[in-house]
Amino acid sequence: MRGRLFTKIILYALLVVFMIWTVGPYVWTIISSISYPVELTAKPPHWIPKNPTFENYQKLLQLVGKYRVATATRSSLRQNLFYSFFISCLTTFLCIIFGSLSAYSFARLRFRGSAFSFYFIFGSQLLPFIVLTIPLYITLARLRLLDKLGTLVFLYISFTLPFVIWLMKNYFEMIPKDIEDAAMIDGCTPIGALVRVVIPVCAPGLVATGIFSFLGAWNEFFLALIFMSRTQTITLSVATLVFGWTHRSDLPLIATGAIIASLPPVLLALIFQKFIVRGLMEGAVKG
Amino acid sequence: MRNRFSGLYRRPRSPLLAFTLVFPSLLIILLLIIYPLLFSLVISFGKVGANFRSYQFVGLKNYLAVVSDNAIWHSFLLTLEWVVGVSVVLMLVGLSGALLLNTDIRGRTIFRTLLLVPWAVPPVANGIIWLSIFNKNYGALNGLLYQLGFTQAYSVGWLETPRLAMVSVIVAQVWKWSPFITLMLLAALQSIPEELYEAAKIDGAGFMRRFSHLTIPLLLPTLLLLTLLNLVWALNAFDLIYALTQGGPGNATKVIAYHIWKQTFSAAADFGGGAALSYIVLFISLFITVAYARVVKARRVEY
Numbered sequence: 001m002r003g004r005l006f007t008k009i010i011l012y013a014l015l016v017v018f019m020i021w022t023v024g025p026y027v028w029t030i031i032s033s034i035s036y037p038v039e040l041t042a043k044p045p046h047w048i049p050k051n052p053t054f055e056n057y058q059k060l061l062q063l064v065g066k067y068r069v070a071t072a073t074r075s076s077l078r079q080n081l082f083y084s085f086f087i088s089c090l091t092t093f094l095c096i097i098f099g100s101l102s103a104y105s106f107a108r109l110r111f112r113g114s115a116f117s118f119y120f121i122f123g124s125q126l127l128p129f130i131v132l133t134i135p136l137y138i139t140l141a142r143l144r145l146l147d148k149l150g151t152l153v154f155l156y157i158s159f160t161l162p163f164v165i166w167l168m169k170n171y172f173e174m175i176p177k178d179i180e181d182a183a184m185i186d187g188c189t190p191i192g193a194l195v196r197v198v199i200p201v202c203a204p205g206l207v208a209t210g211i212f213s214f215l216g217a218w219n220e221f222f223l224a225l226i227f228m229s230r231t232q233t234i235t236l237s238v239a240t241l242v243f244g245w246t247h248r249s250d251l252p253l254i255a256t257g258a259i260i261a262s263l264p265p266v267l268l269a270l271i272f273q274k275f276i277v278r279g280l281m282e283g284a285v286k287g
Numbered sequence: 288m289r290n291r292f293s294g295l296y297r298r299p300r301s302p303l304l305a306f307t308l309v310f311p312s313l314l315i316i317l318l319l320i321i322y323p324l325l326f327s328l329v330i331s332f333g334k335v336g337a338n339f340r341s342y343q344f345v346g347l348k349n350y351l352a353v354v355s356d357n358a359i360w361h362s363f364l365l366t367l368e369w370v371v372g373v374s375v376v377l378m379l380v381g382l383s384g385a386l387l388l389n390t391d392i393r394g395r396t397i398f399r400t401l402l403l404v405p406w407a408v409p410p411v412a413n414g415i416i417w418l419s420i421f422n423k424n425y426g427a428l429n430g431l432l433y434q435l436g437f438t439q440a441y442s443v444g445w446l447e448t449p450r451l452a453m454v455s456v457i458v459a460q461v462w463k464w465s466p467f468i469t470l471m472l473l474a475a476l477q478s479i480p481e482e483l484y485e486a487a488k489i490d491g492a493g494f495m496r497r498f499s500h501l502t503i504p505l506l507l508p509t510l511l512l513l514t515l516l517n518l519v520w521a522l523n524a525f526d527l528i529y530a531l532t533q534g535g536p537g538n539a540t541k542v543i544a545y546h547i548w549k550q551t552f553s554a555a556a557d558f559g560g561g562a563a564l565s566y567i568v569l570f571i572s573l574f575i576t577v578a579y580a581r582v583v584k585a586r587r588v589e590y
Contacts, residue, residue: 008392015387019398022384022466026404028427029416041425043441044434102312109305124320126516128523128572130547131565132319134558135326138339158319161312190304219409221526226552237411241530244415251419251426258419262412269407273400280467281474 026266032255033057040251056256077239077260084236085264087149088217091156095213096206098157099164104194106165107172108180124162133226140227147228152235155227156217163216164209167279171205172198208279211272215265236261331562349563358538359546359564365453366543370521372457373464374514380461381468381513382506388469389476399473402466410463414530417459421445421531449539452532456540460527468513475509476502508583515579519572543568 031049032040033056039046060077136155137146145151175198183193199206224235234242240261244254269276331350334343353359388398408416420427429441445455479502487497525544528534534541534549541549547568551561 011387011390011392014383015392015398018384018387019401021380021462023401023404025416025420025462026408029419032419032427044430045425045427098311098315101308105305105308109308120316124316126519126572126576127320127324128519128544128565128568130523130525130544130551130561131327131569132323134551134562134565135323135330136319137552138330138335138558139323139326142339154315155319158315161315165312215407219407219411221409221411221529225529226548237409240409240415241411244411244418244530245533248418249422249425251422254415255419258412258415261415262408265407265409266404269403270400273403276403277399277470280470281477 029255033259056252080236080239088214091217092213095160095164100168103165103168107169160216171202208275327562331566335558349559362546369542373521376461380465384469385472405463406466410526411530413463452539479505
């Protein structure tokens with residue numbers, strides 16, 4: 001019995017270490033964001049701030065001239081927030097529509113080349129991004145489509161769709177076909193069965209897919225950097241970085257930037273954790 | 288109302304419907320994957336003029352330039368260090384986490400939920416978070432070492448010392464991705480039937496034996512797949528490097544993806560060279576994927 005207790009204690013100790021490693025850096029960033037610079041420049045820093053403050057958030061969101069992201073881009077963080085929000089929502093919406101329709105065909109309808117198309121879509125996940133980016137940049141530059149929100153949304157949809165299709169296909173395949181057959185016997189067309197029966201049943205899958213798409217678009221940096229760099233319409237992730245490097249010694253301020261950029265995805269992930277964990281794990285088991 | 292009972296006996300074979308449903312996705316993917324892939328190949332054999340108005344075929348010149356450039360060889364070595372470092376540490380940390388969370392402890396759901404925090408953090412924010420922690424003069428890491436009495440002053444330049452900078456970037460990458468690995472491995476662990484462990488216990492297998500003869504072999508397919516994904520992702524890692532070190536100090540963390548970006552989109556604007564280099568990376572990814580497929584196939588035969 002004592003041996004068991006000992007094992008338990010060791011286990012909990014290890015778990016605590018693991019959890020500190022997992023959330024510690026983020027918690028510290030939150031603490032930094034509500035600290036005055038003095039608390040962090042103290043040696044050692046005040047791990048718990050003596051005078052917590054929201055001043056950094058006010059500074060960043062109201063954007064007094066000095067704290068503009070970069071003088072060259074002349075955009076305010078609030079604008080960047082709005083662009084990111086807009087782009088991510090649009091991407092999510094379109095991904096769910098196109099993705100679930102395609103996934104449904106792959107899961108249910110038989111047609112020539114379905115297996116090939118599916119592996120093709122899946123294989124494209126492993127392609128190095130940069131190979132595609134160089135020619136796309138040249139083409140889009142020629143068409144004068146750089147620095148346009150629509151272009152970025154189009155790119156995000158295309159690069160998210162393979163994953164969405166793969167995830168939704170797994171969900172569709174879990175739904176017993178009998179349900180649809182029953183609907184069709186009652187006079188539904190295949191599309192009718194999809195809209196009235198299948199989609200409501202696999203709502204959890206749609207939620208997971210939606211969140212993955214939103215997070216993907218919100219967190220994306222590389223394409224946003226390359227295709228949107230020259231205008232005022234840079235997204236939040238690019239803005240956060242430019243800002244972070246401009247003010248890199250002002251730790252509370254850059255921590256605030258990191259928190260503002262990461263709060264929407266982190267909150268979404270925590271609120272919908274059940275769907276996300278399930279979505280991720282289902283993917284893992286299916287391999 | 289036509290075909291009223293078709294669903295009962297046979298799945299409807301409806302190529303037109305299937306085509307309509309798949310078409311938008313397939314079109315987007317064709318436009319954004321097949322076309323760029325081919326176009327990239329063309330670019331890699333040529334020189335693209337200013338404003339993309341002219342193109343001049345130069346044969347293998349871009350590829351030869353890659354092979355003869357010492358900076359690129361250096362970058363490939365760094366990339367190897369980075370990819371191997373990330374993969375090994377990530378798998379070890381991820382697996383430890385999964386094993387810890389697979390025990391019968393209280394609050395498992397809460398721990399599992401908290402894993403999603405690093406997973407959801409944008410790579411750029413990840414970079415900024417660690418930029419602040421690794422800060423030489425005010426960073427939390429030097430603060431912690433000072434607080435615990437390991438150092439007498441804030442002395443370690445985590446991002447300023449070439450060798451340490453690579454370690455620091457690896458730490459930041461592992462922080463972001465280990466929860467994902469843990470969740471995946473946890474799923475795989477939970478799909479192992481409990482009876483197998485019971486049977487092994489009855490046969491007198493101790494903890495270590497059960498771990499090495501049961502857990503690891505059963506986890507291996509997932510481990511291999513995660514390693515593959517991680518190798519390919521690490522090979523293309525750009526965001527974190529850009530956010531945390533911008534390839535520095537000097538060229539100490541200038542991994543290949545960053546190198547290509549710099550060569551192509553930064554001052555040099557060498558699109559031909561960038562395309563050639565990215566094609567080489569594509570072939571390395573392909574090689575890794577094929578190697579993975581072979582290993583998986585070989586293992587199937589074993590059973």
